[in-house]
Amino acid sequence: xxxxxxxxxxxxxxxxxxxxxxxxxxxxxxxxxxxxxxxxxxxxxxxxxxxxxxxxxxxxxxxxxxxxxxxxxxxxxxxxxxxxxxxxxxxxxxxxxxxxxxxxxxxxxxxxxxxxxxxxxxxxxxxxxxxxxxxxxxxxxxxxxxxxxxxxxxxxxxxxxxxxxxxxxxxxxxxxxxxxxxxxxxxxxxxxxxxxxxxxxxxxxxxxxxxxxxxxxxxxxxxxxxxxxxxxxxxxxxxxxxxxxxxxxxxxxxxxxxxxxxxxxxxxxxxxxxxxxxxxxxxxxxxxxxxxxxxxxxxxxxxxxxxxxxxxxxxxxxxxxxxxxxxxxxxxxxxxxxxxxxxxxxxxxxxxxxxxxxxxxxxxxxxxxxxxxxxxxxxxxxxxxxxxxxxxxxxxxxxxxxxxxxxxxxxxxxxxxxxxxxxxxxxxxxxxxxxxxxxxxxxxxxxxxxxxxxxxxxxxxxxxxxxxxxxxxxxxxxxxxxxxxxxxxxxxxxxxxxxxxxxxxxxxxxxxxxxxxxxxxxxxxxxxxxxxxxxxxxxxxxxxxxxxxxxxxxxxxxxxxxxxxxxxxxxxxxxxxxxxxxxxxxxxxxxxxxxxxxxxxxxxxxxxxxxxxxxxxxxxxxxxxxxxxxxxxxxxxxxxxxxxxxxxxxxxxxxxxxxxxxxxxxxxxxxxxxxxxxxxxxxxxxxxxxxxxxxxxxxxxxxxxxxxxxxxxxxxxxxxxxxxxxxxxxxx
Numbered sequence: 001x002x003x004x005x006x007x008x009x010x011x012x013x014x015x016x017x018x019x020x021x022x023x024x025x026x027x028x029x030x031x032x033x034x035x036x037x038x039x040x041x042x043x044x045x046x047x048x049x050x051x052x053x054x055x056x057x058x059x060x061x062x063x064x065x066x067x068x069x070x071x072x073x074x075x076x077x078x079x080x081x082x083x084x085x086x087x088x089x090x091x092x093x094x095x096x097x098x099x100x101x102x103x104x105x106x107x108x109x110x111x112x113x114x115x116x117x118x119x120x121x122x123x124x125x126x127x128x129x130x131x132x133x134x135x136x137x138x139x140x141x142x143x144x145x146x147x148x149x150x151x152x153x154x155x156x157x158x159x160x161x162x163x164x165x166x167x168x169x170x171x172x173x174x175x176x177x178x179x180x181x182x183x184x185x186x187x188x189x190x191x192x193x194x195x196x197x198x199x200x201x202x203x204x205x206x207x208x209x210x211x212x213x214x215x216x217x218x219x220x221x222x223x224x225x226x227x228x229x230x231x232x233x234x235x236x237x238x239x240x241x242x243x244x245x246x247x248x249x250x251x252x253x254x255x256x257x258x259x260x261x262x263x264x265x266x267x268x269x270x271x272x273x274x275x276x277x278x279x280x281x282x283x284x285x286x287x288x289x290x291x292x293x294x295x296x297x298x299x300x301x302x303x304x305x306x307x308x309x310x311x312x313x314x315x316x317x318x319x320x321x322x323x324x325x326x327x328x329x330x331x332x333x334x335x336x337x338x339x340x341x342x343x344x345x346x347x348x349x350x351x352x353x354x355x356x357x358x359x360x361x362x363x364x365x366x367x368x369x370x371x372x373x374x375x376x377x378x379x380x381x382x383x384x385x386x387x388x389x390x391x392x393x394x395x396x397x398x399x400x401x402x403x404x405x406x407x408x409x410x411x412x413x414x415x416x417x418x419x420x421x422x423x424x425x426x427x428x429x430x431x432x433x434x435x436x437x438x439x440x441x442x443x444x445x446x447x448x449x450x451x452x453x454x455x456x457x458x459x460x461x462x463x464x465x466x467x468x469x470x471x472x473x474x475x476x477x478x479x480x481x482x483x484x485x486x487x488x489x490x491x492x493x494x495x496x497x498x499x500x501x502x503x504x505x506x507x508x509x510x511x512x513x514x515x516x517x518x519x520x521x522x523x524x525x526x527x528x529x530x531x532x533x534x535x536x537x538x539x540x541x542x543x544x545x546x547x548x549x550x551x552x553x554x555x556x557x558x559x560x561x562x563x564x565x566x567x568x569x570x571x572x573x574x575x576x577x578x579x580x581x582x583x584x585x586x587x588x589x590x591x592x593x594x595x596x597x598x599x600x601x602x603x604x605x606x607x608x609x610x611x612x613x614x615x616x617x618x619x620x621x622x623x624x625x626x627x628x629x630x631x632x633x634x635x636x637x638x639x640x641x642x643x644x645x646x647x648x649x650x651x652x653x654x655x656x657x658x659x660x661x662x663x664x665x666x667x668x669x670x671x672x673x674x675x676x677x678x679x680x681x682x683x684x685x686x687x688x689x690x691x692x693x694x695x696x697x698x699x700x701x702x703x704x705x706x707x708x709x710x711x712x713x714x715x716x717x718x719x720x721x722x723x724x725x726x727x728x729x730x731x732x
Contacts, residue, residue, distance in 0.1 A: 002099070006106040013079065014111060019627040019719055020075055021115060023620050027068055028119025032156045033126040034061060034613055039151035040127075053606040060610035064617050065159050067290070071621045073167035074283075075628065076108060080171060082632055088183035101175040105168055112164050120156060124148075130609070137308070137601050202252050204245030211238045216679045235676065240285035242672065243277055250274035265657050268644070273664050276629070283625060284669055290622040291673030291709075297615035299681045299705040301608040303688050306701065308604050310694050314434065314507035315600070316593040317416050320539035321513050322553070323575060323589040327351060327532030337556055338539060341549060346415050346540040350408040352515065353530040354400040359447055360430075360518055361397045362387055368439055369690050370580045398577045402515040402533060404431075405524040412514075415540050418506050423523055426451050428498040431519040433579070435693015437505035440518075444500030451498045452525050498522065512575030513591060545594040553590040581691065619709065623716040626666055631723055638728040658724060666717055670709075678702060 014021050037057050080087075090100050128144050135142035215235060222228050251274050254261055261267040277284060320342075322334055331349055338344065365375040366382050375390065377383050391399045409431070410420040421429060428449055432440055504521075508514050513536055575589055588596070641654055649657070685698035 002103055003106070006103055006110060009103075010107045010110045013107065014114075016631065017075070017079070017628055018723060019624055019631070019716065021111060022719075023071075023624040024112065024115035025118045025122065026620055027064070027617055028116045028156065028160050029121075029123040029126055030119075030613060030617060031061065031064065031159055032120050032123025032152060033130055034610075035155040035159075036123075036127045036149065036152045037130075038155065039149040040147060052603060053609075056606045056610040057613075060613050061159065063614050065163060067618060067621055068160075069163040069166050070286075071624065072112075072163050073170060074625060076167045076171045077174075078628065078632070080104065080174070084183045087178075088180050091180045091183065097175055097178070101172050104175070105172065108164065108168060112160065116157065116160050119160075120153065123156070134605055134609075137605055198248040198251050198255075201244055201248035204241045205249045206245075208238045208242040208245055211235070212675065215676075219679050220683045236289065239288050239672070239676070240282065243281045243284045246668075247274050247277040247281065251278075265644075265649075265653075265660075268640075268657070269660055269664065272661055276665060277668075280629065283629075287622040287625060288669040288673050288676070290618045291669055292677045294615040294618040294622070295673060295677040295702070295705050295709055296681060297611040297618070298708055299677070299701045300684070301611035301615070302701045302704050303685065303694075304604045304608045306694050306696060307688075307692050308601060308608075310696075311435075311692060312597060312600060312604075315511075316509065316591060316596050317507040318412075318509055318538050318591065319541045319545065319593050320537075320549075321509055321591040322537040322539075323513055323591075324535040324537075325576070327535055329535040331535070331537040334537065334553065334556065337553070341552075342539075342545060343542040344539055345542055347537070348408075348411055348415065348539070349535065349537045350404075350412070351535055352519075352533040353403040353405075353527050354398070354533045355403065355450070355530050356400050358387075358391065358400050359449065360401045360443075360520060361391060361399075363443055363446055364397065364440075364517060364580075365390065367443070368436065368580065395575075395577050396580055397516045398533070400533075401520060402518070403520045403522055403527065403530060404514070405527050406521055407524050409519075409521050412508070412538055413506070415538060416506070416508075421504065421521070423501065423521065424499075425523055425525065426496060426498055427501045427523070428526075429501050429521040430503050431508055431510070431515070431521055432503055432505050433510050433517055433581075433693070434505045434507060436517060436580075437503060440503060443503070447500065449498045449520065449522070450526075450529075451496045451523075452528065498526070509591065510579060511581060512578040516577040516579040545592050547595065547598070550588070550590050550592040550595040553592070557590065616712070619712055620716075622669070623666075623713060626669070627716055627720040627723075630662060630665060630720055631727065637724075641728050655725065658728075659721065662717065662721055662724065666713070670713065674706060681705070 034057050038054055041054065087100050087104075090103075091097065124146060128146075132142045132144070211234060215231060219231065222231060250270055254267070254270060254274070261270060320338065322331060324331065335347060338347075362382050362384070365371050365387055375383050375386050391397060406421070406423045413420055423429060430440065430443060508519070510517055510519065641658075644657070645651075645654060681702040682699055685701050688694070688701075689696070689698050
């Protein structure tokens, strides 16, 4: 008998709260899908970075479990209060509280089991979609196939069951403390609207608005983490106070009989809205926080997705690029190894040079947006003390400017499929990262770079590269191949100045290999007065590189360092300088395009997918609460709309009134969340564009996130609107 009653009640609840059942099914499907990455990650056989994806999925699952537990607890408590009269009648009929609690527990377990089983079924299909997306991002082919793992089932069931266990245990404790009087009066208490101190509470609305305005004005200028933390804490408090002030303000306005209440059905709408806000102040604040987190999560995920789709291929233009701090390195061992692993179309060793000066370094530190005014004096001139300390202690730019000869440069351009450039005997050009092109348009107006010496030192011997070993008047190289001292004299005193011809911003691997951010291109003759900085090896190959080629190159270089008893094994794995890219920087001496691109894509996927996962669940949880709140009052609304119908409102007008009522209730937390998250995401988007150079506006990420947000939002709104009309259709 008890089981039949539980099944009947469960069916009725599923019909009345269909949105809740659908959301729990979706959450269990997502839990199953992402838990499968912990046990069935088919990419483990290709990459060594799978731990990052597993860690991010695990952390995301923790967030989801807490939010899902909150949703279940809220719904269990909400439905129990709505059915309090029913439970009171059960007690009057002689049923024990323990039996009623067991009945309610059984109903929820049945609905949860159905949602879990359906979710696992859909999750099996979602997993195929997720793996296809991951393989597509890595430029790999995925063959659809159904697979199962007991760990995935157990993990999903454990997470889902834990949420229900925590929620139902609290509910059972509440049952034990209630009596017939409490149960019969619970529904009446929920319908009461306590209106006390409304005049004082309405002041919270303008105060909240002032704080939001201050947040928009000051957030971008906050300096310390403590200031940001205080502002965010104040923002969360403001969210909850806003709804108290909004409800009080509307109640006071209705009491004063403001002009707007006499227009159309405004009195009905305002009274319904203020009453609902009054009874859901804390819940509305929590939903706004969830909406804000959902928007922020999806916006950040879209940032990384945009970077991946637009610039990742530009990050590694060369198929293989090797670095050596030894200017005399010929890469013989590496070439022999690579020729056994890949089919080489072109192999080209070359060098970078320096003149011992840092004009370009100084210009970059005082003109790029990334550095602002950090390295400028109050009058705008360069603060050389700070710049020298920066160049010595920060692995961003080389201590001295980096040069490349025109013949090497044109050979590399041919290798990449670019057009060659022409330089006169007294000209130079700048090769720059694409994201910095617009910022360095005036660089040629300030630089004074020297050309060929007017007189050559007598008796100077040429090294194997054809460069004078005595051209720097006693300047010596340190073990890293970098000058310990700049020129002993001004180069311009012995050489004519070069004239600037232009900027080239083609992708050229400038995270430390071909310079850090920039490279000065000069005629080969100018290199006669310089010293080699480092050696590089570029290789163009046929097809794609083996998945673990970069790791094997690292092992080879490490073994070579051990054979020579080098004290600096670290130099085999990290470039001495890697440019101003803050977000993602390659920074590895052995650069293999296919390996690096796949590894970075995998890393970005480890960030993007969990963020979308969290944002989607947060959004669905918040919208579910909004929908259930409206659908639960169907009986009361049926009576009110019946009265309005008898007062002369047409059916079309009643449907319009329903639409306005639901729209106001749905849009309030959504628009508030957009207002709050907008400032943070616009600031983050602007910083992201500066750091990465993605060719989009800073606000595009947030606008796309809003579009995605409202796409899901409209689906839930449409379902709620249809169900709401169905619930009251019998009387209007």
